[in-house]
Structures are given as C-alpha cells and as structure tokens.
Amino acid sequence: MTAVTAPSPRGAPPLGEPDCPDLACGGPQTVTLFRREPLLLDSGQVLTDVRVTYHTYGEAREDATLVLHALTGNSAVHEWWPDFLGAGRPLDPERDFIVCANVLGGCAGTLSAAELGANMGAGPGGSVALTLRDLARVGRALLGALGVRRVRVIGASMGGMLAYAWLLECPDLVERAVVIGAPARHSPWAIGLNTAARSAIRAAPGGEGLAVARQIAMLSYRSPESFARTQAGQRVPSVPAITSYLEYQGEKLRARFCEQTYCTLTAAMDAFQPTDAELRAIAVPVLVVGISSDVLYPAEEVRGYVRELARGEYWELDSVHGHDAFLMDPQDLPERVGAFLRG
Numbered sequence: 001m002t003a004v005t006a007p008s009p010r011g012a013p014p015l016g017e018p019d020c021p022d023l024a025c026g027g028p029q030t031v032t033l034f035r036r037e038p039l040l041l042d043s044g045q046v047l048t049d050v051r052v053t054y055h056t057y058g059e060a061r062e063d064a065t066l067v068l069h070a071l072t073g074n075s076a077v078h079e080w081w082p083d084f085l086g087a088g089r090p091l092d093p094e095r096d097f098i099v100c101a102n103v104l105g106g107c108a109g110t111l112s113a114a115e116l117g118a119n120m121g122a123g124p125g126g127s128v129a130l131t132l133r134d135l136a137r138v139g140r141a142l143l144g145a146l147g148v149r150r151v152r153v154i155g156a157s158m159g160g161m162l163a164y165a166w167l168l169e170c171p172d173l174v175e176r177a178v179v180i181g182a183p184a185r186h187s188p189w190a191i192g193l194n195t196a197a198r199s200a201i202r203a204a205p206g207g208e209g210l211a212v213a214r215q216i217a218m219l220s221y222r223s224p225e226s227f228a229r230t231q232a233g234q235r236v237p238s239v240p241a242i243t244s245y246l247e248y249q250g251e252k253l254r255a256r257f258c259e260q261t262y263c264t265l266t267a268a269m270d271a272f273q274p275t276d277a278e279l280r281a282i283a284v285p286v287l288v289v290g291i292s293s294d295v296l297y298p299a300e301e302v303r304g305y306v307r308e309l310a311r312g313e314y315w316e317l318d319s320v321h322g323h324d325a326f327l328m329d330p331q332d333l334p335e336r337v338g339a340f341l342r343g
C-alpha cells in the first residue's frame with residue numbers, strides 16, 4: 001500500500017490533514033490499490049493503480065463498519081451524517097473502527113469517471129461502464145490494505161444498493177448490513193428518472209445539463225408535502241419559491257460535482273439487477289429501512305425485498321420529507337441502526 005499525492009476532494013482540506021480530529025479521524029487519506037494485481041471490471045476492462053480517497057474514524061481493528069455514501073456524497077461522513085457519527089451514536093469512534101471511501105468513478109478524490117474515460121478513450125457524457133460490484137471489489141481491496149477481515153456495511157440511497165452489492169460480492173467478509181431508502185434493483189421509474197437526468201447532461205454538456213439533472217433528481221428526493229411546507233410562496237419577487245430553489249440546487253451541484261460521475265454512477269445503479277435467487281442466498285442479518293413518503297423508492301417497494309432475505313428485518317422512518325429524510329429528518333433512525341449494528 002503506497003500513499004500518493006492526489007487532488008483534494010472538492011471543498012475538502014488538503015489530503016493528509018485530518019479535518020475532524022475530535023472523532024479520532026484519519027483523513028482524507030489516499031492510497032493506490034491494484035498496483036501488482038490488476039482489477040478486472042465486469043465490462044472486461046482491466047484497471048491498475050486505482051487511487052482511492054477515504055476517511056477512517058477510531059482505532060484500526062480487524063473488524064470495521066463500512067459506510068457507503070450516496071450518489072453525490074463523499075468519504076467525509078462527519079460532514080453529512082452528524083446524527084450517526086460520534087460518541088454514543090451508531091457509528092462511535094470510541095468503540096468502532098469506521099471506514100468510508102469515495103467510490104470508484106466518484107468525484108471526491110478516488111479515481112474518477114472522467115479520469116477513467118480519458119484512460120479508456122470515452123467521450124464526454126460518461127461512456128465508461130462500471131458496476132456496483134466493481135465498486136464493491138475496490139472497497140474490498142481497501143479494507144484488505146487496512147487489515148480489516150470482517151465488516152458491517154451501512155448505506156443509504158445509492159449506498160444502500162451498494163450494500164446489497166457487498167452482500168452478494170463479499171459474503172465471506174460482511175457479517176451484517178443496513179440498507180436505508182434503497183431497493184435491491186432499480187425499478188423502471190428509477191431508471192426513467194436517471195435516463196432523463198443523463199439526457200439533460202448529454203444535451204447540455206459542460207455544466208448546464210448537470211444542473212438540470214439535479215433539478216429532476218431533487219423532485220424525487222423530497223415529496224409534495226415536504227415542498228408544500230418548505231417552498232410555498234416566493235423568495236424572489238414573481239418567481240415561485242420552488243423554481244428558485246431548484247435553480248439554486250442545480251447550480252450548487254454544478255459547482256461541486258462531475259457530469260461523467262453522474263452518468264457513470266446512475267448507469268451502474270440502473271444496471272444493478274440481482275435475481276431473487278441471489279437475494280435469497282444472502283445469509284446474514286440485514287436491516288432494511290423504508291421511508292414513508294419516499295417517491296423515488298416507495299416504502300412498499302423497499303419492504304418487498306425483505307421477503308427475499310433469509311434474515312431480513314424491516315423498519316420504516318415516518319417522515320413527510322421524502323427520500324432525503326435519512327439526511328434531513330432521521331428521528332429514531334440512528335437509535336434503530338445502532339441497536340441493530342450492536343447485534
């Protein structure tokens with residue numbers, strides 16, 4: 001394992017300077033994996049020298065908790081999940097060794113889709129094919145480099161689908177998993193939303209399309225009632241609040257994210273279609289959490305997959321705020337997750 005110099009994740013301090021010392025935090029750190037043995041992607045392409053950026057919290061141990069971030073997330077869990085990370089919380093650095101890495105193809109320090117496209121001669125718009133199982137294999141190599149031999153995985157949204165990929169790809173390593181607000185397979189509805197987002201990016205490459213993609217996605221991350229409560233009326237004269245909100249959110253993502261990553265990761269989510277037989281083979285305990293007002297991944301759809309899991313259990317977060325409630329309105333969710341992780 002060799003540390004290398006690499007660009008800082010957008011908005012993060014320079015690599016190597018811990019940005020959360022109070023949480024026994026190591027990170028952001030960067031390692032280059034697959035130096036001697038290459039990584040064979042599901043597409044048949046081969047990668048070497050895969051740069052991975054990650055954070056750790058707590059003292060290194062052979063058993064760890066791996067946090068899997070969502071589509072536009074990064075490895076800095078302390079920045080986006082403060083309700084879950086800290087003393088007395090489900091991810092407690094005083095008790096656990098916690099790892100989170102930016103995914104392969106991501107936009108926050110790890111070898112990005114744009115860099116992969118350059119390597120593979122792909123054009124703009126993200127024609128690199130990655131699968132969620134490829135992402136899990138890279139995570140596995142990182143855990144190996146850190147000396148981890150057993151892992152509990154937890155993820156929400158794309159991170160929840162990635163947790164299913166871990167359960168299928170690394171059954172020897174995963175001892176339990178938490179899947180929040182995520183299906184085991186993308187539905188036609190979810191694929192359709194991603195298709196529209198990628199069409200916007202291809203139609204207006206260079207940033208404008210990414211902003212429109214975010215507007216489409218934001219409508220699926222909240223709910224009619226959430227927006228009725230938070231975005232009624234106007235903030236700017238003559239402009240509906242929801243309009244200026246979506247425009248603002250679009251520009252915000254455009255400033256911090258990468259269009260190739262957006263296309264590559266959403267395509268990986270759409271292509272993830274494990275069979276019921278594969279799901280039935282998952283032997284470890286899995287906590288599946290649905291969100292009552294989620295219009296992207298309706299609670300009933302998320303709950304349906306529990307029937308296929310040998311040791312699945314279901315809990316529902318009752319919130320009006322839709323899919324993003326796991327970030328905005330977690331209520332009792334940290335407590336439930338903590339109890340499950342402690343087993």
Ligand SMILES: CC(=O)SCCNC(=O)CCNC(=O)[C@H](O)C(C)(C)COP(=O)(O)OP(=O)(O)OC[C@H]1O[C@@H](n2cnc3c(N)ncnc32)[C@H](O)[C@@H]1OP(=O)(O)O
Nearest residue numbers: 069070072073080156159235241242244245248324327328
């Ligand atoms: C498991 C994971 O990995 S999750 C990954 C985490 N992802 C991220 O951290 C990045 C994505 N971020 C998000 O999705 C969101 O910011 C969340 C869900 C984390 C937080 O959402 P909220 O706190 O509700 O923020 P909200 O969506 O209301 O937006 C607030 C912003 O919009 C602005 N805003 C609100 N209403 C309006 C309006 N009508 N017109 C214009 N601007 C508006 C606010 O001023 C605020 O601006 P700021 O961000 O510059 O402070």
Ligand SMILES: N[C@@H](CCO)C(=O)O
Nearest residue numbers: 070071072073157158
């Ligand atoms: N709002 C989060 C979750 C979306 O699934 C994100 O932007 O990553």
